[in-house]
Amino acid sequence: TGYDSEDLRGMKVSELMGIPDPEKFQKELLEKGGFRGELIIHTRDGRQLPFDVSVFTIEDSEGDVVNAAGIGRDISEQKAAQAALSKRVWYEEGLAACSQALLTNANFDDALHEALFHLLVASRSSRAYIFENFESPEDGLCMSQTHEVCDTGIEPQIENPALQHFPYSQGFRRWCEILGRGEAISGPVAQFPEEERAILGSQGILSIIVFPITVGGRWYGFIGFDECRQEREDTEEDLRLLRTASEMIGSFVESKKFEQNLRVSEQRFRSLVENASDVIYSISPDGKFTYISPQFTESTGYDVAEFIGQPATLLLSEEQVEESEAWFNTGMPEHDEHVEGYQFKIETKNGELRWFTAHTAIIRDDSGNVIEGIGIAHDITEIKKLLESLEKTNRELVNAQAQLVQTEKMASLGQLVAGVAHEINTPIGAVNSMHNSLMRAVERLSNALKEKYPDEIGDGSDLQKYLNIIAEANRIIASGAERVTTIVRRLRSFARLDEAELKTCNIHEGLEDTLTLIHHEVKHHIDIIRDYGELPEFACYPGRMNQVFLNILNNARQAIREKGRIEIKTYLKDDLAHIEISDNGVGISKQNLKKIFDPGFTTKGVGVGTGLGLSICYQIISGHYGDIGVQSELGKGTTFTIKLPLNLDEILEARKNQK
Template identity: 35%
Template structure:
C-alpha cells in the first residue's frame, strides 16, 4: 500500500512536533519545515501529497506561501492551520486555493480527516487530469487514424498494382539467381525430408533432373555408408532451430553412384505454416581429397622425422659410447700394463721358489741328517732365498690389489647415487689408472689443498678427471709435467689440471667443448670427451674455465659447488 506524504510548515517547534507525530501515528510519511522558504525547497524533493501550513510565519506568511505553490505545476492541496479565529483570514485562504482551514487548538481526529479528504480530492483531481489527457490523446489518435485510413484507401489500389508487378519481378529475379547460382540449392520439407525445389547446379552435381529430384527425399541422396555422420549434422540443425544456420560437410551419392562431398550451409525457416530447410552446398570433393593427401603426407613426414630423430639419438648414444669405450680401452691397457709387471715378478719368483725347493730336496737326499756335513749354513742360504722371493711376491700382490682398488674407486660401481665424497680420492685413483700413459716421460705434481667433501656423483667426476688427465698427457709430446692443484674458494672446490703441452689457440676456446670437435690426430679421440666433461660439471652446478698459451701449455680449472646442484636423475 502506498504511504502518503505530508509536509508540515510551522515556525513553532512544538506545533511541528505534535502535528508530525500525530500524522506519523496515522501512517503518513512526514517532513517538517520552520519557514515557507524552506518548505518550498523541501516540496521539490519530497513531493508531498498535502501540505499543512501556519498563516503567521516570518519572512513569508501562509497566504504568500499558497500563492508561491500555485505558481508551480500540479501543486499539492494546502490545509491552513492558525490560532486566529477571524472569518476574513479563512475566506482569504480558501480564495487563494487552500483546501481546508483548521483553527488551533483542534482535535486530532479532525486533523486526520482533513488530511484524508485533501488527499482524496488530490487523487481525484489527478485521476481526472489523467483521464482528460487520455481522452484528448485518444481523440488525437482517432483523427490521425481516420486521416491515415483515407490516405491508405487512396493509395491501396495503386500499391496493390505496384506490389503485384514487383512480386512478379522479384520472382523472376529469384528464379534467375536460384538457377544460375554456382552452389547447389535444395529447398526441403523439415518434417518429411521431401525435396520441394532444386536449382540447376543441384541437378548438375547429382545427375538427377529437377522433376526427379522433386519426387525424392533428401535422404535418398545421402551416402548410405555415412548415415551416422549425416544424422549428427541433422541433430545439430534441429537443435539450432529456426533462424539459425549450421555448416558442415555431407557426403552425397550421385545418380551413377559416385561419392561427392558437399560443404553445406543449412538454415530452417517458417513458410506457409510449415518448417522448411534451405540447403546450399558446394562441391569440395577435390579439396577434401587434397587435404586428406596432405594429412597423409604430413603424417609420413612426422613418422620420418621421428625415425630420423631416433637414428640421431642412437648415433649420439653410439658416439658417447665410443668415447666411453675409448676411455675404457685406455683404462684396460693401463690396467693390463700395471698388472703385468707384478705378475711377471710373481712368475719369476715362482721359478726361484721351485729351484730353491729342488735344491732343498737334493740337499736332504745327499746329506741326510747326521752325516757330519755343515748343513746349517746351506739351509740359511735357502731360507734367505725363499724369504726374499716371498717378500717380492707380497709386494707384487699389494701392487695388484692397489691397481684393482684404484679401478674400483674410479668406476665407483657401488656409488652411483649422489653423496658426499673426497675429490682427492678420485684424483689419486685416476692417476694410478693412467700411470701407463705418463710413466717414464711425464712428471705428476700434486698440490692438494685443505678442501671439504662435496655433494656429487663420484663416478661421473672420476670420468671427468680421467678425460682431463688423458688429454693432458696426449697434449705433451715427449717429456713434460702435469700439475694438479686443489683449493677452496667462495664456497666452491676448484681443481686445476695444468700441462706443459702444445697449448690451444685462443680462437678455438669457443669450440673445444662442442660435440665432435677435436684437435687430436685420427684415431686418438671422437671429440666428445670435453663435451661430456662440461655436461657432467654443469649437471653438478659447476663450470670449467680454460687458460692456455700456445707452445707453453694449458690449464683447465674445474669449479664445483660444495653443496652441489639440486637433486636430479643420473645420466645413463
C-alpha cells in the first residue's frame, strides 16, 4: 500500500479500504461478528488494489466488542488473470458467433454485417468496418468502405463519399506499405503521423486497430476497429484474436469470390452448352448418359429425360451397337484419352435418319480411373447428303467419261473390224465365185472322161483317185469359204456399235457376234458351252449390249488361268430375258463382290484394267431398265446374270409421255 505502521495509526479503516458506508459496515460487523469479502485498498500513490479481506471482532469477558482484527490478501494478479480470461472468453464467443454468421448466412453482405456486429461486441469497439482495395487509372491503388457496424451513439461513416474512393497516396502510404506486408496498424491516433491524424480525427477516432485481409494470397483490403470514447492500449492477446477475425473474413471473402466465379463460370458454361447448335453430353464409365444438352431434343425430337441414365447405345443403329458396347465393356480402355470423329446415325422420333460425328474426352482421377466422358456431337447430315451428292455426281462424271472413252474405243474397233471385213469380203467373194466355176468344170471333166475312157475310170483306177482328191479339196475349200463368210458377216454385225437407236433384235445373234470376236483368244484352252433357251426378239440397244457381252466374256477369259470353260445360258422367266455367263476361273472374294460395279475398282494388275468396264456394264443394263448381278466363290468361278425386260420400247414411251 505504500503506508508504514505510523502512517496507518489513527487512519480510519473506511478511508484505507474504500468502504462506501462505514456505519452500515460497522453495524453488520457487530451483528455478525465478522466479515469476509473483497474490498478496494487505496494505496499511498493513488492506486486501487483489490484485496480479499477477513475481519472478526474481539470481545471482553462480558461479551462486549472491544476491538476488531483482520487480514487482507492482495488479489490484483488473480483479478487481472480473471479479467484476461473473461476477455478471452468474450473474444472467443465473438469469434465463434462471427464464424457461425459467415458459415450459415447465404447472403454475402448480410453475413459480413452480422460478423462485424459480433466482432464489434467482442472487441468493445465503437465502430467496426471493412475496406476493399481497387485500382484506379487516375489515382492508383485506392480503398473503398464496403461494410460498417457502429455502437449506439457513434456516427456511421459508410455514407461518407470520401471513403468510397480514397487513394492510399493521399496520406496513407504508410498504411499501404504496412498492410501490404501483412502487418497490423494499432494504437492511439494521437501518436500517428499528422496527415493520418487529420483524416482519422475528423471521424472521431481516438484509438484504432486495422488488420489486412488477404484473399487468394493477395492483399484484398482491411478490417478496422475504432474506439471513439477513450484511448486504449491493446494487448498482444487483443491483436492476436482480432487477427484471427481478419483471417476468417479473408477466408470467407475468398470462398465467396470463388463461389461467385464458379457460379458465373457455370452459368456461362451452361449458357454456352444449352444454346450450342451441337449436342453436348457426358457419359458414365459404363456408357450411360449423365447429361445431354437441350439441342438433343431439337436434333432428334426425343425428350432429354428419356435418355438420362440410359445406355448411349440405345441411340445407335444395330450395326454400330456391338462395336460401341465392346468399347464400353472394357471400361473405356486405358490408352483412350480422346475419341475423335466417331460417326454414327440416329433414327429421330419422326423416323428420319440423321448422321452425327462425336468427339469425346475421357476424364480420369489422380489414380487414372475413368470418372466420365464429356463430348460434343455435331450433326453432319447435310454434309453427308452433300458428300453423297458430290460422290454421285463424280461417279456419273467418271461413268460418262468412261462411257465416252469406251464408246470411242468401240467405235474405233468397229471401224477397224468393218474395214477388215470389207477387205476380206472382196477376195472371199472372188474365191466363192471361182470355186463354183471350178466345181462345175471338174464335174464336166469327170463326165467327159467317163464317156471317153470308161474302161480306165473305175473305182480302183488312178484317174478315179485323182478325181476323188479334187472333189474332197473342193469340199474343204467350200467349207472354209463358208466359215470365212460367216465370220465376215458377224464382224460386220458387231461393227455396228455406234448405232444408238432402239432396235428389235435376236439377243443370241449379239452373243455369237461377240464370241466370234474373241474366238482366237479362247479356241485353244477354253470350251464355250451354249445353252440357249427360247427367247423372242425384243427391243434393245444392240451395240451397247454387245459391249456388255464383250466385257463380261473378256473378264471370264482372263479369270481362267489354264484349261477351262465358259457357259452361256439364256432363258425366259417372269417376262424377263435372262442371260447367264459363267466361268470356272479363280472367282471373286466376298469383300470385292461388294465393290465390283464401283467405278475404278479392279482386281487386275496395274496396266491390265481400268476398273471401268463393269461400271459401264451396270450403267448400260440400268439404261435398259434391267438388272445385273454377280455370284462368285474363290476357286470355283463366277456367274453374271443379266435380266432384261421384253418391252423396253413400251417402258421408254411411257416415261416419255410422263415427262
